[in-house]
Amino acid sequence: MSVVLETKGLTKAFGGLVAVDDVSFQLQKGELLALIGPNGAGKSTCFNMLMGQLPPTSGEVFLGGERINGLSPRQIWRKGVGRTFQITSTYSSMTVIENVQMALLSHNGDVFKFLPFAHKMYREKAMELLDMVGMAAQADRHCAVLAYGDLKRMELSIALAHDPQLLLMDEPTAGMAPKERVALMELTAKIVEDRGVSVLFTEHDMDVVFAHSHRIMVLNRGKLIAEGNATEIRNSPLVQEVYLGGGTLFDAEEGADA
Amino acid sequence: MEFFVAQLLTGLANASSLFLVACGLSLIFGVTRIVNFAHGSLYMLGAYVGYSFMQTLPGAVGFWGAILLAGVVVGIIGVLIEVLVLRPVYRAPELFQLVATFGVILVIQDLTLIIWGPEDLLGPRAPGLRGVYRIMGEPIPKYDIVLLAITPFIALALWYLITQTRVGVLVRAATQDREMVGALGVNQAVLFTGVFALGSALAGLGGALQLPKGGADLLMDFHILAPVFVVVVIGGMGSLPGAYLAAVIISVLNVFGVTYLPQSTLVLMFVVMVVVLMIRPYGLFGREEVAGEHGQVGEPELPIKPASTNVRLIVMVGLALLALLPLFGSSFAMVLTTDILIFCLFAASLHFLLGLGGLVSFGHAAYYGGGAYIAALLVTHANSPMELAFILAPLGAGLAALAIGWVCLRLTGVYFAMLTLAFAQLLWSLVFQWGSVTGGDDGLVNIWPSDWLNSTTAFFYFALIFSVGGILVLRHVAHSPFGYALRAARDSKRQAESTGINTQRVQLLAFGFAGLMGGLAGALFVFSKGSVFPNELEIARSFDALIVVFLGGVKTLAGGVAGAAFFKGVEDLLTRFEYWRLVMGLLIIFVVIVAPQGIVGSIRKAAIRMNVLKQGKHS
DSSP: OEEEEEEEEEEEEEEEEEEEEEEEEEEETTTTTEEOOSSSSSSSHHHHHTTTTOSSSEEEEOOOOOOOTOOOHHHHHHEEEEOSSSOOOOTTBBBBHHHHHHHHHHHHOOOOOOOOGGGGGGGGHHHHHHHHHHGGTTTTSSSSGGGGGHHHHHHHHHTOOOOOOOOEEETTTTOOOOOHHHHHHHHHHHHHHOOEEEEEESOOHHHHHHOSSEEEEOOOOOOOEEEEHHHHHHOHHHHHHHOOOOOOHHTTTTOOOO | OOOHHHHHHHHHHHHHHHHHHHHHHHHHHHHOOOOTTTHHHHHHHHHHHHHHHHSSSSHHHHHHHHHHHHHHHHHHHHHHHHHIGGGGGGSTTTHHHHHHHHHHHHHHHHHHHHHHHHSSSSOOOOOTTSSSEEEEEEEEEEEHHHHHHHHHEEEEHHHHHHHHHHHHHHHHHHOOOOOHHTTTTTOOOHHHHHHHHHHHHHHHHHHHHHHHOOOTTTHHHHHHHHHHHHHHHHHTOHHHHHHHHHHHHHHHHHHHHHHOOGHHHHHHHHHHHHHHHHHTTTOOOOOOOOOOOOSSSSSOOOOOOOOOOHHHHHHHHHHHHHTHHHSOOOHHHHHHHHHHHHHHHHHHHIIIIIIIIIISSEEEEHHHHHHHHHHHHHHHOOOOHHHHHHHHHHHHHHHHHHHHHHHHTTSSSHHHHHHHHHHHHHHHHHHHHHHHHHOGGGOOOOOOOOGGGGHHHHHHHHHHHHHHHHHHHHHHHHHHHHHHHHHHHOOOHHHHHHHTTHHHHHHHHHHHHHHHHHHHHHHHHHHHEEEEOOTTTTHHHHHHHHHHHHHHHHTTTTHHHHHHHHHHHHHHHHHSSTTTHHHHHHHHHHHHOOOTTTTHHHHHHHHHHTTSSSSSOOO
């Protein structure tokens, strides 16, 4: 197994508040790694640093051994990292397939072309991607009229458009119906298996986390407090304390992160 | 030193009207998010109403009473405008209200003309304040000293109202988060009307207060508009202390400018604005603009498709008919059609930026007038042949757009719009005041096309080919990967950036491209008229294009062209009447209220409702 993503001492401080504190972990190829923790634990901050949205205060991020912190989201995407957002970000004036085609156009360096018709380009490849997430039947619908779960699946196909080696998913099932959640994570697990993509995701729904992740990391008040498989995490007294009560919980709620 | 102090005092006195008008505008924008272009008209009304009261009310009490009454009357007029015109369009797409306020400008202009007549009115002197005080030996009008003393009190009173009273708390809360204030049970309609009334009253006060210094005339609405916007933007939209500080800066600067650099007074103001915005992008006391970051207001835009075979056939038939015009139309019809075609290209170039890019440029005339002037300057000073000038003009305009866009695209929303406006005004002032090169107000004349184009028919075909060609190119680019990337950057900058699209570069290139096409329209214009004057660069020209794009329909591909054709045609009919502005203004307000999707959008909606057009396969 080779290491796809590695962080060393990743830290982010907002003034006096240390949102992410000395986080180091490794993500193996083909692994589905969950990052969980109560509200304000620093999950989203951590994600934003991995994606280049926020510069870390200190620490380093390596993608396949190459240092990527300090790069822009654009550059990190070009290195083969796809992402989905906690709240979907889509091009609401386009059809479903055009949303996917846009990512393909960018991947193939066609953004500054004035001559061809965009809607004819990479249509087949876009259709394959949509088919993979079960959205092919809705390819030509206006994406502004889609149900939220369908938007999430569309976003997943966009994130996979440039054959990424790593997929970062920030609360992939937030805002979805329980049945859809399970289906989406099953789909993700299948994609991991089929394509050998590695996935790091944050999640609040513990059913989803325990059912599908290969490994779980628990973040509390910016620090990694536990790491292991589902059984180990379930039985960890520290994790139980963080989630079910104990002195630190309400202090932890003060964090800026949602 | 004495002279210096005197200058400073005059500057401070001049700041008082400017501050009153600017803080009214700032308040209205802060709460309602409406950029009220009719604010200059309210200022003008204040002056006229104040003048009438001063004629009837006697003495010093009458004078000051007239000023207060002018404020009250204009405040009431503000309520009427808010309730009748703006309230119906609060839910319309962002900045659509702007067009409605432009309709209000036209209506007020003609009503003022009808009521008070075309002559400039000389303002009465303030009773008891006719002479001058000698300060360090320099004469300062007594009225200036009074103004200078009053303004801080008005500013203080406003500050008290905003920071210390319950009304003020509501206004500040609404400035930060309108929805939340509504959710907490505050009647937004009343709050909006109240703020609009207050802002209008302040503008009316400002107009009446400056009567002894400047009188009243029909051009003062547009003349105050540019400095007021500069003040509001420099101070920071929605900030009262900012408005005061900026009003003082601009007024003092202006007084010194008149003395030391009389050639550059107009330019100076905009240079200051550009510099301030480069250093502090949201003005001296402003905060980052968050409105408009929650995606587009109103219905989401429909996906675009290249025209169907049927539509293409209809367009081809239409173009064929146009091409046959010289056979059956009069030479007047050809000239009018040429005008319309050129205007359509100008509007289409703005629509590209505004509709596809979501980049609201208030200064698109810079590239249209810029293109026209580049061609005219080349012909006049370099004796260049028409063909060369015609090629270089759009290129020059495109380059100018790239440079201006590079600066403006650091900002977003209203500040972006204002900076584009500032650059257009900068160009206008440059042309207006640099008489030796540009001819100043007299313009550049004798810019005729080459002999082979020197007949109405030949130039008609020339304009037809280039206008229609330009519009088709713009349309095609909308369907190209670049056009898609531009829409992607507008729809979700976050998604675009995290899928590798350099949104800033895409938008900059779009800005340059739209400038190029605007320049092409300008080059066509200058050779069709044989002359160019500074008014091709002025605010009103930029607004012409904005209005037709909004009225045609921002969210439709054909909106710009359809709106331009419709309104240029209507304008030609209307300008034959004496009070055409009134009718045009009412027409604009009518369209805004009845058809907030614009002409094309409304027709499409009606067609979908009547099942003529299919909405899409699945929905």
